[in-house]
Amino acid sequence: xxxxxxxLWLCARHExxxxxxSRWLQLFAVVFAALALAIAGAGYxxxxxxxxxxxxxxAVSLVQVVLLLVPLAALVFGGLALTxxxxxxxxxxxxxxxxxxxxxxxxxxxxxxxxAAELVGFxxxxxxxxxxxGIDGWWxxxxxxxxxxxxxxxxxxxxxxxxxxxxxxRTRVLATALVVWFVAxxxxxxxxxxxASLLRSGSASRLLIAATLVNPVDAARTGALxxxxxxxxxxxxxxxxxxFTGGPATTAGLVVLSLLAWLVAPxxxxxxALSxxxx
Amino acid sequence: MPTALLLAAAxxxxxxxxxSGGLEGRPPADQASPIQLLIxxxxxxxxxxxxxxxxxxxxxxDRPLTLIGLGRPTLLGSGHGSVVRIRAADVVIEGFxxxxxxxxxxxxxxxxxxxxxxxxxxxxCQVRQSLFGVYLYAADDVTVEDSEITxxxxxxxxxxxxxxxxxxxxxxxxxxxxxxxVRDGMYIQSSxxxxxxxxxxxxxxxxxxxxxxxxxxxxxxxxxxxAAGAALMYSRRLVFRRNQFxxxxxxxSVGLLLKHCDDVMAEDNLIGDNAxxxxxxxxxxxxxxxxxxxxxxxxxxxxxxxGDNVFAGNAFVGNLSPLxxxxxxxxTRFDRNYWSDHGEPDLDGDxxxxxxxxxxxIFDHVRGNLTAADLFxxxxxxxxxxxAERAFPVLDPIPVVxxxxxxxxxxxxxxxxxxxxxFRSAASLGxxxxxxxxxxxxxxxxxxxxxxSAA
Numbered sequence: 001x002x003x004x005x006x007x008l009w010l011c012a013r014h015e016x017x018x019x020x021x022s023r024w025l026q027l028f029a030v031v032f033a034a035l036a037l038a039i040a041g042a043g044y045x046x047x048x049x050x051x052x053x054x055x056x057x058x059a060v061s062l063v064q065v066v067l068l069l070v071p072l073a074a075l076v077f078g079g080l081a082l083t084x085x086x087x088x089x090x091x092x093x094x095x096x097x098x099x100x101x102x103x104x105x106x107x108x109x110x111x112x113x114x115x116a117a118e119l120v121g122f123x124x125x126x127x128x129x130x131x132x133x134g135i136d137g138w139w140x141x142x143x144x145x146x147x148x149x150x151x152x153x154x155x156x157x158x159x160x161x162x163x164x165x166x167x168x169x170r171t172r173v174l175a176t177a178l179v180v181w182f183v184a185x186x187x188x189x190x191x192x193x194x195x196a197s198l199l200r201s202g203s204a205s206r207l208l209i210a211a212t213l214v215n216p217v218d219a220a221r222t223g224a225l226x227x228x229x230x231x232x233x234x235x236x237x238x239x240x241x242x243x244f245t246g247g248p249a250t251t252a253g254l255v256v257l258s259l260l261a262w263l264v265a266p267x268x269x270x271x272x273a274l275s276x277x278x279x
Numbered sequence: 280m281p282t283a284l285l286l287a288a289a290x291x292x293x294x295x296x297x298x299s300g301g302l303e304g305r306p307p308a309d310q311a312s313p314i315q316l317l318i319x320x321x322x323x324x325x326x327x328x329x330x331x332x333x334x335x336x337x338x339x340x341d342r343p344l345t346l347i348g349l350g351r352p353t354l355l356g357s358g359h360g361s362v363v364r365i366r367a368a369d370v371v372i373e374g375f376x377x378x379x380x381x382x383x384x385x386x387x388x389x390x391x392x393x394x395x396x397x398x399x400x401x402x403x404c405q406v407r408q409s410l411f412g413v414y415l416y417a418a419d420d421v422t423v424e425d426s427e428i429t430x431x432x433x434x435x436x437x438x439x440x441x442x443x444x445x446x447x448x449x450x451x452x453x454x455x456x457x458x459x460x461v462r463d464g465m466y467i468q469s470s471x472x473x474x475x476x477x478x479x480x481x482x483x484x485x486x487x488x489x490x491x492x493x494x495x496x497x498x499x500x501x502x503x504x505x506a507a508g509a510a511l512m513y514s515r516r517l518v519f520r521r522n523q524f525x526x527x528x529x530x531x532s533v534g535l536l537l538k539h540c541d542d543v544m545a546e547d548n549l550i551g552d553n554a555x556x557x558x559x560x561x562x563x564x565x566x567x568x569x570x571x572x573x574x575x576x577x578x579x580x581x582x583x584x585x586g587d588n589v590f591a592g593n594a595f596v597g598n599l600s601p602l603x604x605x606x607x608x609x610x611t612r613f614d615r616n617y618w619s620d621h622g623e624p625d626l627d628g629d630x631x632x633x634x635x636x637x638x639x640x641i642f643d644h645v646r647g648n649l650t651a652a653d654l655f656x657x658x659x660x661x662x663x664x665x666x667a668e669r670a671f672p673v674l675d676p677i678p679v680v681x682x683x684x685x686x687x688x689x690x691x692x693x694x695x696x697x698x699x700x701x702f703r704s705a706a707s708l709g710x711x712x713x714x715x716x717x718x719x720x721x722x723x724x725x726x727x728x729x730x731x732s733a734a
Contacts, residue, residue, distance in 0.1 A: 021725075112721060119714045119717055119718030123715030123716075187660075190660045196645070196649060212654045233657075234599070235554060235653055236530060237650050
């Protein structure tokens with residue numbers, strides 16, 4: 001039994017090369033960088049030029065873009081890259097290495113490619129923000145980038161699960177991916193708010209707070225905004241959240257736990273589904 | 280008969296037996312400052328210069344004098360009452376550090392400087408460890424300027440007095456003072472025609488607090504980090520411009536609070552980064568023009584008990600929610616304000632957005648009962664709800680509307696800009712550059728050399 005690391009690494013590199021060569025990644029990199037630049041450029045203007053927390057407000061808008069665009073890109077890319085297709089996949093998965101290792105390696109490669117595109121976008125935006133108002137606190141900037149990379153991983157894992165469960169049916173994978181994206185970004189929140197409006201205020205608060213931690217998009221947004229803006233991010237609701245979870249440290253822990261769960265659980269399921277798939 | 284009068288006067292001045300609620304008089308000999316001898320020997324109008332050093336004991340000034348501290352001498356109070364008691368008109372006191380030693384009694388108005396005579400000037404003094412900083416007690420035409428009041432740190436707001444307390448004193452002038460760690464920075468009661476200008480008050484309950492004080496003006500002040508930047512109560516015809524009400528971020532903190540205030544004019548103020556921007560209760564005919572109200576959780580809290588208030592030409596920027604309405608309706612008028620979250624186009628190019636701005640929405644209705652709903656306030660779901668509400672207005676919440684909102688932020692050049700510590704050193708360009716390099720490198724490497732080695 002040889003180590004799986006060389007396999008992982010080889011697959012990751014292979015996938016990175018494929019991703020970089022694809023027009024899709026280039027397009028994503030350009031769109032992402034353009035949006036980040038536009039937001040960074042508009043941030044100072046929008047604050048009315050009155051010097052109040054320019055970086056924070058710009059960062060909030062960047063978080064919004066990250067949480068809209070990145071899950072979609074990750075799901076689509078993951079779906080395209082990881083769905084086993086006739087031909088290449090047949091050859092690849094017939095090699096004497098575990099299917100799981102191949103899947104993880106390929107997912108890692110896509111993750112690297114997407115993260116690289118995000119880093120370019122954030123780097124450009126950072127330069128603009130720096131030239132306008134200065135960035136106070138590098139850890140805030142770090143929180144922003146960490147959020148983007150983490151949420152990329154989470155939705156790649158979900159894409160891997162969709163892809164492994166639907167071997168050879170790429171269209172179906174992409175369609176499901178779109179539904180997942182829409183649910184995660186919009187439907188879940190509306191459902192949570194709707195359910196909360198039917199409950200009494202105590203249990204409604206608990207439901208909403210639990211909902212923000214369960215949905216990876218909400219967890220990432222809540223964590224990132226609290227890290228960047230402090231309790232000003234959601235006003236009184238921030239304090240309600242902190243009181244519910246028992247402090248900033250446990251809140252951070254719960255957010256990380258939620259994201260980790262959403263990264264690991266779909267991957268485990270994906271590996272299991274793939275090992276049983278008929279390719 | 281004359282001896283009896285003298286006796287009565289002596290009794291009145293005896294601190295051992297103060298008449299209840301009366302003014303503090305001459306300190307007893309063992310609590311008096313060595314400076315007292317100089318004052319008692321001075322003729323009216325004399326100028327007394329006090330060299331640097333520490334002088335223990337309280338000071339009683341009963342004749343017009345100019346008392347100058349050279350090299351900021353310290354007047355260390357007895358800890359039994361006010362440190363400097365000014366009972367004569369036209370006194371000037373300048374350049375002292377005054378230490379109240381956390382002593383005295385709130386009920387007897389123990390202060391760093393206690394003034395009960397007109398036309399007194401306090402200049403460039405530092406008052407610390409004192410229940411009240413400077414107390415104006417029925418003292419008209421008093422000026423307090425360039426002074427610093429630091430209060431008694433770590434004490435509950437109920438256990439300390441105000442930084443500058445103005446009671447029944449008209450035409451006062453408070454200029455360029457810095458106040459921290461007291462209950463209210465400047466507390467003004469039953470006093471009119473005063474000016475408060477260029478002061479900075481923070482880390483306290485209210486930066487500025489008016490009670491029953493009409494016809495006052497305050498300008499160019501900074502009120503930060505308190506339960507309320509300024510609390511205006513039961514006063515009429517206040518005018519204020521170019522002030523900053525900022526960083527009042529406590530759970531129920533307010534930038535600017537009006538309670539039963541009428542005919543107030545607020546212009547060119549910056550009300551930013553507060554839990555709640557402007558709070559209006561029981562107030563009539565107030566005008567808010569050309570202010571910036573930014574980055575609040577709720578920009579405006581308006582009670583039904585108000586009437587005829589007008590917000591015109593203000594910029595509402597980056598607030599989580601524009602309005603929290605307490606009650607069923609309001610007649611507050613909104614006219615040509617800028618709302619950064621409006622996002623409607625201006626196709627005819629007249630500078631006004633083509634659709635009115637609604638200050639109330641379904642989401643506000645939900646969050647009105649439920650604080651935790653704000654956790655979703657940045658969610659796309661809320662934007663979707665708003666869009667749906669505009670498209671299908673089946674649920675019409677309480678209509679509060681700016682019929683002609685500005686399409687672009689107005690150029691409010693008179694509004695002060697918060698000075699922030701900026702660090703724009705070349706070194707801090709590093710991280711973004713590093714990101715660019717790492718990201719670009721990965722992409723480039725993926726496209727070229729690795730491809731070759733893999734092949």
